[in-house]
Structure formats: C-alpha cells, structure tokens
Amino acid sequence: MSHLSLRGAITATAALLIATLAVAGCSRDSAGLERGAGGAALVKGGLGAVLPGKRAAATAPVQAPNPAQLAQAALASVKGPVLLATFEAVGAPTVLGMVGENGTMRSYQTPDQRGVMLRAGLLAGTRGYGRDLMSADTDAVARLIRARQAGSAPRVQRYLDGNGVERPVPMTCTVTPGASMTQELAGIAYSGQQVSEHCEGSGAVIDNGYLVAADGRVLVSRQWVGPGLGYLVLQSLRD
Amino acid sequence: MARMFTKIGKVSTLALLAGLVPVGFTAQAETTSTLGWSLGRFGTPGLIDMPTAEVMRDGEIAASVGKAAGALRGNFAFQITPRVTGTLRFTHQDGLGLGGDTLKEKTLDLRWQVLDEQGWRPAVAIGLRDMFGTGINAAEYVVATKTLTPQLRASAGIGWGRLGTENSFGGGTRPVADPVGGLNADTWFRGPAAAFAGVAWQANDKLVLKAEVSSDAYAAEVATNGFDRKTSVNFGADYKINQMASVSAYYLAGSEVGFQFNFVLDPHQPPAPSGLEKAPLPVRPRPAPSADPDGWSGAWTADPTAAPAIQKVVADSLKKDGQILDSMQLSADRVELRLRNETYNSTPQALGHTARILTRALPPSVETIVITPVVNGLPTASVTFKRSDLEQLENTQSGEILARTVIGEAALGGAYTPTEGIYPRYRFSLSPYVEFSTFDPGQDLHADMGIALNGSFDLAPGLILSGTLRQKVFGNLNDQTRVSTSPVPHVRSDVAEYQKNSDLTLERLTLAWYSRPAEAVYSRVTLGYLERMYGGVSGEVLWKPVDSRLALGAELDYVKQRAFDNAFDFQDYDTLSGHLSAYYDFGAGVTGQLDVGRYLAEDWGATVSIDRQLANGWSVGAFATLTDMSSSDFGPGSFDKGVRLTIPLSWALGKPTLATFHPTIRPYTGDGGARVDVDGRLYETVRGNHMGAIYEDWGRFWR
Numbered sequence A: 001m002s003h004l005s006l007r008g009a010i011t012a013t014a015a016l017l018i019a020t021l022a023v024a025g026c027s028r029d030s031a032g033l034e035r036g037a038g039g040a041a042l043v044k045g046g047l048g049a050v051l052p053g054k055r056a057a058a059t060a061p062v063q064a065p066n067p068a069q070l071a072q073a074a075l076a077s078v079k080g081p082v083l084l085a086t087f088e089a090v091g092a093p094t095v096l097g098m099v100g101e102n103g104t105m106r107s108y109q110t111p112d113q114r115g116v117m118l119r120a121g122l123l124a125g126t127r128g129y130g131r132d133l134m135s136a137d138t139d140a141v142a143r144l145i146r147a148r149q150a151g152s153a154p155r156v157q158r159y160l161d162g163n164g165v166e167r168p169v170p171m172t173c174t175v176t177p178g179a180s181m182t183q184e185l186a187g188i189a190y191s192g193q194q195v196s197e198h199c200e201g202s203g204a205v206i207d208n209g210y211l212v213a214a215d216g217r218v219l220v221s222r223q224w225v226g227p228g229l230g231y232l233v234l235q236s237l238r239d
Numbered sequence B: 001m002a003r004m005f006t007k008i009g010k011v012s013t014l015a016l017l018a019g020l021v022p023v024g025f026t027a028q029a030e031t032t033s034t035l036g037w038s039l040g041r042f043g044t045p046g047l048i049d050m051p052t053a054e055v056m057r058d059g060e061i062a063a064s065v066g067k068a069a070g071a072l073r074g075n076f077a078f079q080i081t082p083r084v085t086g087t088l089r090f091t092h093q094d095g096l097g098l099g100g101d102t103l104k105e106k107t108l109d110l111r112w113q114v115l116d117e118q119g120w121r122p123a124v125a126i127g128l129r130d131m132f133g134t135g136i137n138a139a140e141y142v143v144a145t146k147t148l149t150p151q152l153r154a155s156a157g158i159g160w161g162r163l164g165t166e167n168s169f170g171g172g173t174r175p176v177a178d179p180v181g182g183l184n185a186d187t188w189f190r191g192p193a194a195a196f197a198g199v200a201w202q203a204n205d206k207l208v209l210k211a212e213v214s215s216d217a218y219a220a221e222v223a224t225n226g227f228d229r230k231t232s233v234n235f236g237a238d239y240k241i242n243q244m245a246s247v248s249a250y251y252l253a254g255s256e257v258g259f260q261f262n263f264v265l266d267p268h269q270p271p272a273p274s275g276l277e278k279a280p281l282p283v284r285p286r287p288a289p290s291a292d293p294d295g296w297s298g299a300w301t302a303d304p305t306a307a308p309a310i311q312k313v314v315a316d317s318l319k320k321d322g323q324i325l326d327s328m329q330l331s332a333d334r335v336e337l338r339l340r341n342e343t344y345n346s347t348p349q350a351l352g353h354t355a356r357i358l359t360r361a362l363p364p365s366v367e368t369i370v371i372t373p374v375v376n377g378l379p380t381a382s383v384t385f386k387r388s389d390l391e392q393l394e395n396t397q398s399g400e401i402l403a404r405t406v407i408g409e410a411a412l413g414g415a416y417t418p419t420e421g422i423y424p425r426y427r428f429s430l431s432p433y434v435e436f437s438t439f440d441p442g443q444d445l446h447a448d449m450g451i452a453l454n455g456s457f458d459l460a461p462g463l464i465l466s467g468t469l470r471q472k473v474f475g476n477l478n479d480q481t482r483v484s485t486s487p488v489p490h491v492r493s494d495v496a497e498y499q500k501n502s503d504l505t506l507e508r509l510t511l512a513w514y515s516r517p518a519e520a521v522y523s524r525v526t527l528g529y530l531e532r533m534y535g536g537v538s539g540e541v542l543w544k545p546v547d548s549r550l551a552l553g554a555e556l557d558y559v560k561q562r563a564f565d566n567a568f569d570f571q572d573y574d575t576l577s578g579h580l581s582a583y584y585d586f587g588a589g590v591t592g593q594l595d596v597g598r599y600l601a602e603d604w605g606a607t608v609s610i611d612r613q614l615a616n617g618w619s620v621g622a623f624a625t626l627t628d629m630s631s632s633d634f635g636p637g638s639f640d641k642g643v644r645l646t647i648p649l650s651w652a653l654g655k656p657t658l659a660t661f662h663p664t665i666r667p668y669t670g671d672g673g674a675r676v677d678v679d680g681r682l683y684e685t686v687r688g689n690h691m692g693a694i695y696e697d698w699g700r701f702w703r
Helices: A003-025 A041-051 A052-059 A067-078 A139-147 B001-011 B014-019 B026-030 B217-226 B293-297 B306-320 B349-362 B385-395 B399-405 B496-498 B649-652 B682-687 B692-696
Strands: A028-029 A082-087 A093-102 A105-109 A115-119 A122-127 A135-137 A151-160 A166-183 A189-199 A204-212 A218-226 A230-238 B063-070 B071-079 B084-093 B104-115 B123-129 B139-149 B153-160 B191-202 B207-213 B235-239 B245-250 B256-265 B323-330 B336-342 B367-373 B382-386 B406-407 B424-437 B445-459 B463-475 B505-518 B522-530 B533-544 B550-562 B570-589 B592-596 B604-613 B617-629 B640-648
Touching: A067 A082, A067 A093, A067 A230, A082 A115, A093 A115, A115 A230, A122 A139, A122 A230, A139 A151, A139 A166, A139 A189, A139 A204, A151 B336, A166 A204, A166 A218, A166 B463, A189 A230, B001 B399, B014 B463, B063 B245, B306 B323, B306 B349, B323 B349, B336 B349, B349 B367, B349 B385, B349 B692, B367 B385, B382 B385, B385 B399, B522 B682, B533 B682, B570 B682
Parallel strands: B336 B367
Antiparallel strands: A028 B424, A082 A093, A082 A230, A093 A105, A105 A115, A115 A122, A122 A135, A135 A151, A151 A166, A166 A189, A189 A204, A204 A218, A218 A230, B063 B071, B063 B256, B071 B084, B084 B104, B104 B123, B123 B139, B139 B153, B153 B191, B191 B207, B207 B235, B235 B245, B245 B256, B323 B336, B367 B382, B382 B406, B424 B445, B445 B463, B463 B505, B505 B522, B522 B533, B533 B550, B550 B570, B570 B592, B592 B604, B604 B617, B617 B640
8 A cells, every 4th residue: 555545544534533423422431431520521610610601600500499399399309308408699599319238327319310418417528519528426415415415525627738638627516405496498388396416616607407306316407518519408308 | 657647747837828818817817928939031030131049839840931122032940849949041142143134032030049048148149141152142140139028129239250240350261162062160259249229110910110220231132232331220020910820021221122021830739729619429337237237237249239239339439529430349448449540630639539439338247458559560569447437537637547547559350340340441642732843953843733643442441442533724844944964873863854754653552461460560561652752662661669669670772763754664773672660769759761772873871850749749850861973973052961841731720631741851962961752650650659758748648
C-alpha cells in the first residue's frame, strides 16, 4: 500500500470512527462500563462554574410536588421503611427508601441513588449530594434525645475538605425537651414530644429539632447536615 | 501507619469551614475572612505595577492576561510553597524590542515571603522580577504589607532596577543585562533604588480598589512609544466575578487605561462540590448463625455452582459501580479478588465500594476479604479486611477501619478464576485537545484546537494495544516561522516542524506489556510509535515495595526520530537512551525523583523533580535537567526545566472519573536533557495504589 493511500485509509477510518462515536455519545467500551464525565461535561461544568448566571440556574429550586401526594405515592410504591427528606435550601421534598440496616444504623436512598444514613434516628451521613456529611458521632446526644431528657453531650461531624482529607467538627450540644404535641405533616399526623438540640463548637452554631415518640423513635426532625448542605428536614413515612 | 493515622484524625475546624458556604454559622466565623489578595499587572499578588508581600493560598495557581500601555502580558503564578511564589510571564511590548520591534519574551519571577503578618508585625517579602531575559522589565524589591483594618491593607517598599527609576537615590549605575538571556544575577539589587507605597481597600464582597505611588519612571515607554507619564499615582479596581474569575481595570500615570482578566485555581477549593455521584451500597450484616447454618458452616462450598454464581453477582454489581472484577478466588472463609478501578480517582473509595458490595454477596462463612487493585494488568497491593470490622465500623471515622486494614504486597500467582468475557476489551473515546507552540523569544504564540480519538485494546492481562489519532479543527500552528538552528541533533527543537503538519496525526500507537516478575518488582516493554517525535522500543523495571518510601527504577530506550508528517515514516536519527531513577515519597503527598543517564541528544546528565500531590488528585511539580551539553548549545535558558500540573477532571466536576488534564509548561524547548515521552511509566502507574497514596486519600473509604 502506498504512503498516500495508507494515509487516505486512515483518514477515512478515523472519520468513520469519529462519526460513530459522536453518535454513540463520545465513547465506547466493550466492558460496558458507564463512562464518567467527558469533554462536553467538562466544558459545561467549567462554564457553569465561571459564568455567574449558570450556577444560579443549576441550583434553582424545582417546582415542588405536593408533599402529601408524594408521601402517599411513596407509601404505595415502596416497601419497607420510607423517609421524606427536604433540604431547606432546595425546598423540594424527595422520597428515600431503606436499602440497608446495620445495627441501629439505617441507610436510605432516593431512586437516583443519593443516600442518607441515620443512626438511632440521628443523621449519620449523606452520600451523593456533594459536600456530604461523611460520618457523625451522635451516640451520647441520641441517648438524651430519645429519652427526652435535658442534658449536655458532645457531638462530632466529619467532612472531606477541598483536598479530600477528612476533617472532624467537634461540638458540644445542649438537649432541651419541650412540649408534647400532635402535628400533621404531608397528610400524616405525628404525636410526640418536641426536643431541641443546640450545638456549638468549631465556629458552628446549630439548632436541631426533633419530634420523639413515646417509645423513643424520632418521627420528624430538622437536622444540620453541614456547611455545604445546610439543614435537612426528615419525616418518617413508614418506620 | 501511626503517622498517617494521626494525620487523618487531626482536628482542624475553621480551616475546613472557611472555604465552604457558611450556612448555619455565626457572624463571628464570617468576619475572620478579611481582605484577600488580588493580582497586580505582573500577575502576582500586588497593587498595580508595585508588588506587595502578600501570598496566595498554598498550591494556588493564578493565570492572568492583561493589556495596558502597549504591553500585553500573560502570567501564570504558582504558590510553590506557603512562602514562595513563582510567576512565568509572556510579554509583548510595543517598540521595546531590538531596533524598535515589538519585544517578545518570557520571563520568570520569584518572591519569598520572609515574614508573615502577625500581630503588629507586617508581612515582609523579597522578590525578583524578570530573573531571565533582556532585563527591560527586571526589578528587585523588598516590600512590607500590613493589614490595617479588615478592609484596608497598605504596602511600602524599596525597589531596584525598573522599580528604582523614579525619585531614585544612591547606588551608582546598574549593570546592563546580557541581552542573549540567562540569569541576570549580576544586576540584582544593583544601581539606584527608589521607594514605593500603596493601599488596597475592599469596598464590598466583589470589589477591591487600589492606589499606589509608583517608583517606575516608564523611561523606555516614554522614549519609544509616546507613553505620557503625568503622575506617579496609579489607580486600580479588581472586580471578583466568582470564586475563580475576576477582572481588573487600571488607570496608569494619569494617561493610560488598562484591563486584565484573572483566573484563579485553588486546588483546595474545587469549583464543583466534591461527591456528586451515586451513593455506595450499604454493608449488609450477616444473619444470625441459626438463621443460615449452611452459610455459616461453609457447607455451601460443596455446591460447585455456588462460587461461579457468586462471582457473577459480584462482577455485575461492580460493573454497575464502574469497576471490573478481573478475577476471584473463593474459599469457605476467605475471598481474594483482583479489581480494576475504572471510575474513582481515589483508590480507597474504590476499595470501600468493593468491600461493601462483597458483604452483600458473600456467604456468611467468608470472613477475610482481600482486594488487589490491578492497573494495566499489574497487581499492585493487597488490601485485607475483616468482614466483621466492615460490619462494625460502617460509616464511622475513616481512621478506625484503616487501623484494622492490612496493606501488603499482592501475592504472585494464586488460583484465581478469571471473570468471563473481560478479554479482549476495547475502548474508544473522543476528546477535545488544545496545543500551543513552544514559548520562544521573539515568536508569537500559536495554537491549534482539535479532536483526539483514543483507543485501547486489552488483549490479555498486561498486554495493551493503544493509540491516539488527532485531527486539527482550527488553529494557526502551521503559520509558525521558527526554524531550529540548534548545533546539536534536533531531538526536540524541531517541534514546530511536527506542529505545522498537524492536520491528521498519529500521535501514538503502541503495544505495551506489563508484568510483575517478582514481589515488589514491576516491568514494562513498550513498542511502536511511542510519541509524536519518536518511535522504537522502551523497556523499564521498577522496584517498589508497597510500603516503601523509596523506589528504584531503570529504563532503556532505543528510539528513532519520526518524520515530520506524523504518519509512519522515520528520519535518520536514532539513539539509545537510558536512565537509572530513584523515587522518594517524603510524605504529605510530596515525591522527589532523580534520574541519571543518557538523554536523546546523547548528552549525559541528571534530572531532579519534585511533585506535590493532594488527596483530591491535584499535582504540581517542577523539574530541571543538567547535562554535559553546553548552555550555548542548548540555547536561551541554558538548561531544560519546567513545571508540570495534573488537574483531575473529578476535581473540576465533582463527579468520579479517572480522567486528568496534565500540561507541562517549559519556558524554552531545547535539545538538551530531552527524554522520550513514553506513556504509562511504571512509577506513576503503581504509586496511586501503594501505601502512601492510599493513606493520603483514605478519608474517601466510606464515601
């Protein structure tokens, strides 16, 4: 094969491959792995980071569905324990079903595989949201909260910093029991005692609130996830 | 292990929180963030033309392009250590070149912050501006900077060279810099000096206003291109668009207006929130022995279909997780598997996902889990977990599981069952590319953009056929006029000849064979079109125990220079090149490398490199090569040196991917100290799965 025609053959083959890949979405793998981010995503992500308007658009709250309808639909379609979770900064409720239980820890995930972990009803971690809570030591405060008992106890929450190194945020928390009450949320009535938890430390000042049933289960709560994600409102639809 | 363990457990609080969005934090925490630094017209933290003693955050990189008073400057500033700032600059200045031509040069600044600001004490820095080159803009200075209020910062200093030209005092005459280039050490801090001062005021979150009294007389500009210097006072404004981008405007000498665009990358502050990915599957604790007696007793091993069925479940589950189960061996109480992580930039994250998947798939009697990450067919380490530890410690402080994890050498051989259908494997991907011309004195900067097609075939474990084809879409690299006049073999200086023929190029086409002949010993043989300028064969051996800070390597390359058209032909020049290398992991992500041997132009010498890698995958490094080639044969710059970066795409996007962007920036491309650029050298291939890197990144285990 002469040099020129070889070159021509390469050009034709390359053009064919490029066209095929462009149609197939930029990459092909016989092992069938989903490819991560490609060049297009980089451009999109990079521009999103640089152009001020783009980011705001990306995080703008979506039209919130009616929580009561969402709760009923979730209870009808998901088996086992179900949570309704709402990040205060976003506003839209999402449904999480339990995917694992390890001792007192329960792992819940949304249908698109974002995760919330609770240990004895207290937030133990989040996954897949970005700037996640990696882990939390809450045993001591959980005992007070579940017993609806006043007292003070330590709490540690951990995050990955920008370098990817795990950083603990230790705090001291004061637990104060409040009034007993019945409250309807998303069409479900919850009866229990209000318990508030005020924590300070490491520059953070947070106020968590819980509605605790007579048997110590946390029914509804508003818990601080971290500096990136803010507060999360959790409601147990089915325990 | 103890050293790393304490590091992970180290308490740092506000440091973490300062950079993140302050939700739920008190006002006190926020007021600690005061006036940040901003860039001056020379692309380093400064006022306008005058420098300050400010530093950027450690590891930060600032790129800026500005034009004012007939000078176009592109700057890359690196915070090399917490106290040392380096700046690489490309300058086009009207009328200041030889014979009234445009001055085109690339230069280097270094600044050392001798004292940081503490209490009443100001920060003090010593700096060298334009250490190399014509010396037209060269200056040296000592400057002090003091934060007066959280919004106001003042600087004052003394400058020499260009910064010692207005209202100067003392000093005799400054020696003239050698116009050919080289280090201008004989002129530093010589000649008249002058005082300068200025302030920066943070008007609001976005806007910093600056004013200075300049000690730069602009003598060359006034003489050649009619610069009208009405006053010594310059004004500037810096508007921050977001965390990364800002624009600056200047009013210089009462007569000239200038603009600058700044782009700052802080490796510690990803532009996207890290962790936008699928949540891992949780650990599934084993049932009580009474609930599954056969599973606990190991009686399941009697069923010959059990192990293949389990392997299939694990392989499918890993595939959904973006990983490949290479092979597995399973017994009643122990599983060993070889894993190809194709997704996570962090080995501990890949290990954490795999370990949890295994707790969901394995019969209860299996207590010991050994995971061996495999890269390019090389088993790089064996990481051993107790299943009961995984059950007990799920989603706790990551250091706890690390303390019970054993990292050792991967076993040689073993009765592994390969997963069906994973060989041969092919992959293709398209990606955009940008290529720049080399930065040469007196030359314009040219660039091409195009599409690269990358393909690879894994024919068998460790046997990989891969290549890259590139097609230019647009650009002007073919307009380059540079012709190498190097008196030595043109091993690199003909780069422009290759770049001119950049329509469709076969960048690389190689067959590589990786193997592990003994414990802690890795080998590679690569054959084919190794890189754009060379083809041939490259062989390498590396000794790197999994827990060793020290690694030793040897490489021998026989290469022939490729034709300029980047098809299949070769030119006449061929050579044998080889090196002995030592690598040392200093901890905290810092690695040093020393290569001694013969380079492509048959010059003998050594390369010293230092790289600093963060757990998030960022790496910044610098290298310098001294060989027996004379500095006049090498050309401007005297010897080969440069800066290399690795920016992981996962850092930019917050999504898991192995892709990286890794530019190498050389101030001058000469023929001395050049090595063949072969893909997949052994140290970079195995390092990420060895102890230092695994510990560094362990915080992602439960992620």
